[in-house]
Amino acid sequence: xxxxxxxGTAPLLVSMPHIGTEIPPELHGSYVPRALAVEDxxxxxxxxxxxxxxxxxxxxxxxxxxxLIDLNRPPDDAPMYxxxxxxxxxxxxxxxxxxxxxxxxxxxxxxRERRREHYWRPYHDALGAELARIQAQHGYxxxxxxxSIRSEIxxxxxxxxxxxxxxxxxxxxxxxxxxxxxxxxxxKYPQVSHVLNGRFKGGYITRHYGNPSQNVHAVQLEMCQCxxxxxxxxxxxxxxxxxxxxxxIGDMMGAALxxxxxxxx
Numbered sequence: 001x002x003x004x005x006x007x008g009t010a011p012l013l014v015s016m017p018h019i020g021t022e023i024p025p026e027l028h029g030s031y032v033p034r035a036l037a038v039e040d041x042x043x044x045x046x047x048x049x050x051x052x053x054x055x056x057x058x059x060x061x062x063x064x065x066x067x068l069i070d071l072n073r074p075p076d077d078a079p080m081y082x083x084x085x086x087x088x089x090x091x092x093x094x095x096x097x098x099x100x101x102x103x104x105x106x107x108x109x110x111x112r113e114r115r116r117e118h119y120w121r122p123y124h125d126a127l128g129a130e131l132a133r134i135q136a137q138h139g140y141x142x143x144x145x146x147x148s149i150r151s152e153i154x155x156x157x158x159x160x161x162x163x164x165x166x167x168x169x170x171x172x173x174x175x176x177x178x179x180x181x182x183x184x185x186x187x188k189y190p191q192v193s194h195v196l197n198g199r200f201k202g203g204y205i206t207r208h209y210g211n212p213s214q215n216v217h218a219v220q221l222e223m224c225q226c227x228x229x230x231x232x233x234x235x236x237x238x239x240x241x242x243x244x245x246x247x248x249i250g251d252m253m254g255a256a257l258x259x260x261x262x263x264x265x
Contacts, residue, residue: 001063002062002063002122002123003061003122003123005058005059005060006058006060007058007130008053008057008058010057010058011135011137011138011142011260012056012141012142012144012257013059013060013131014052014057014059014060014144014145014146015059015144016049016061016147017062017066017070017071017123017145017205018040018041018062018070019043019045019046020063020065021038021041022063022064022065023035023036023038023065023067024064029105030102030106031100031101031105032101032102034094035100038067039094039095039233039235040094040095041065041066041235042146042147042148043235043237044228044237045147046061047242048148048242048245048246051246051249051250055254058130058134060123060126060130062119064119066087066091067100068090068115069090069115070089070090071120071205072145072203072204073089073203074204074208075120075121077089077090077112090107092106092107095149095150095155096155097155127209131143135216138264139215140216140260140263140264141215141217142218142219142260143206143216143217144219144221144253145202145206145218145221147220147223148222148223149224149225150224150226150231161199161200162193162195162198163192163193163194163227163245164193164223164224164227164252165194165199165200165220165221165222165223166182166183166186166194166195166196166219167203167220167221168218168219168220169201169207169210169218170201172207172210173212173218174210174218174219174256175212175263177262178212178256180259181256181259182252182255182256183196184255185252186248186252188251192227192245192248200220202220217260223245223249226241227242227244227245229241229242
């Protein structure tokens, strides 16, 4: 199986598209050796979000690394952020801009299509079906797309990111009341900086599935890894830091759910 889906009881689905760490052994020789350490993983998110069971959330998690296929990119590989550095559906560069593959071993058209059908499509078929199930049961659905990233990556963005980067595709993927509730919850913790629809406004998952007019609201949270772990190898989880930011995340998700409940009763 290329992913796992745990079905919950709440109108909440949490997607973690970049936590996978596996690369199929038969492809190892195509990558530069450094790539096998999958440094650009959204490390430890499942552990950080350990409160999801108590919230009754459904959770979908991939097995394989974003270096194989990026589940948060559109199937036609259109850039998500025109004019900026973008990662691809089948990435060919690290976040540093360095080449992921041995020269001449990059995936060709046929290989990219194979990966899309074998890894990308099953994840999205399951994600879409679970959202539909939640909406049918509750009358609405909240999709929370969970991410983390190093706080400084010059190839992708200038300077240092705010700690919490909330994205609703500039208001297209979630009602303004949901966005305001999430940002308001973050603002209660001034020790952690936050921004709404800044550098990261939401990737394909947020933009494609969020449809407020159909009672489906999607929010992406891209958070800096320095809030809960070391950003240097071996990327160790920091329990003391994590315990400080976990209530913030919980309150943000809770605020989003409360806003939806207030809207739909």
